[in-house]
Amino acid sequence: MRWIWIDRFVEFESGKRAKAVKNLSAAEDHYAQHFPGYPVMPATLILEGLAQTGGILAGEANAFREKVVLGKINKARFSREFLAGETLEYEVELVHMRPEGATVVGKVLVEGEVAAEAEIFFAHLDQSRSKQAFGESNFVFTGEMKHLLDQARRAGATNHGTVV
Amino acid sequence: MASHEDVLRKVSSTLVEALNIDEDEIKPASTLAGDLGAESIDFLDIVFRLEREFGIKIPREELFPEVAQTSDIELLRDGKYTAKGLAELKKSLPFANFDDFEKNPEAALFGNLFTVDMIARFVQDKLVRSGKA
Numbered sequence: 001m002r003w004i005w006i007d008r009f010v011e012f013e014s015g016k017r018a019k020a021v022k023n024l025s026a027a028e029d030h031y032a033q034h035f036p037g038y039p040v041m042p043a044t045l046i047l048e049g050l051a052q053t054g055g056i057l058a059g060e061a062n063a064f065r066e067k068v069v070l071g072k073i074n075k076a077r078f079s080r081e082f083l084a085g086e087t088l089e090y091e092v093e094l095v096h097m098r099p100e101g102a103t104v105v106g107k108v109l110v111e112g113e114v115a116a117e118a119e120i121f122f123a124h125l126d127q128s129r130s131k132q133a134f135g136e137s138n139f140v141f142t143g144e145m146k147h148l149l150d151q152a153r154r155a156g157a158t159n160h161g162t163v164v
Numbered sequence: 165m166a167s168h169e170d171v172l173r174k175v176s177s178t179l180v181e182a183l184n185i186d187e188d189e190i191k192p193a194s195t196l197a198g199d200l201g202a203e204s205i206d207f208l209d210i211v212f213r214l215e216r217e218f219g220i221k222i223p224r225e226e227l228f229p230e231v232a233q234t235s236d237i238e239l240l241r242d243g244k245y246t247a248k249g250l251a252e253l254k255k256s257l258p259f260a261n262f263d264d265f266e267k268n269p270e271a272a273l274f275g276n277l278f279t280v281d282m283i284a285r286f287v288q289d290k291l292v293r294s295g296k297a
Contacts, residue, residue: 071205071208071209072205072206072209074181074182074184074209095216096212096215096216098211098212098215099224100208100211100224101208101212103209103212121205121208121209121212123205123208
């Protein structure tokens with residue numbers, strides 16, 4: 001299974017904010033189990049999409065030199081269920097950046113209405129666990145992420161004149 | 165000028181947010197790790213929040229001094245800080261209360277130096293130095 005829970009970046013302002021969309025499809029495997037006869041997008045996967053949007057925003061702010069990993073989600077609030085056929089908009093804002101990590105606040109919108117909110121804290125792996133060696137290659141921003149990053153760059157260039 | 169009580173109250177509410185605990189669980193002498201259940205990632209989160217809440221900068225070294233994880237056996241030997249190591253720690257963390265730790269300076273107990281009151285005193289000093297208190 002491909003572990004990409006956003007489809008496309010539509011806005012990207014380097015070091016400040018980003019917006020991505022995710023179309024929910026009935027073909028996604030998780031609907032078979034969650035729940036049989038009542039397909040609802042798992043809230044954890046919604047958070048994963050929000051975290052991917054925020055993680056790329058935080059990573060780009062340091063030119064992807066850091067291994068940005070999800071540290072903790074302090075608060076998350078959901079006001080409705082999410083169903084196949086809906087389009088989610090993930091809006092994230094970078095509220096704090098330090099050498100050791102970053103904090104973003106994010107919203108999930110469906111048809112312009114806020115359907116979920118979360119605050120997400122990311123750690124920079126090498127900086128926050130300095131005694132541990134993770135090698136040179138950045139395994140966070142690789143493979144599938146690269147395609148999204150290109151999209152982010154294009155979105156940035158189109159919407160805000162920000163070439164990342 | 166922000167009194168120690170004001171700072172302590174604000175530090176407590178920051179910890180409530182960061183650790184998802186009830187305000188009444190927090191006492192000035194509570195240790196962040198032992199009593200309040202903070203894990204390593206929480207310490208980073210707490211530092212981030214304190215910076216935002218109080219409008220201060222907290223360089224990593226000021227709260228997490230390198231001497232705490234030193235590989236120098238003159239400072240830390242067989243899992244315990246030496247007299248020299250302890251002196252270095254005291255210098256690095258002037259707001260910590262070393263009374264108990266001194267009796268058994270095991271590296272594994274280092275986290276107990278971080279109490280709610282210690283964080284509040286650290287923050288208050290920062291505020292005074294930056295002219296905000």
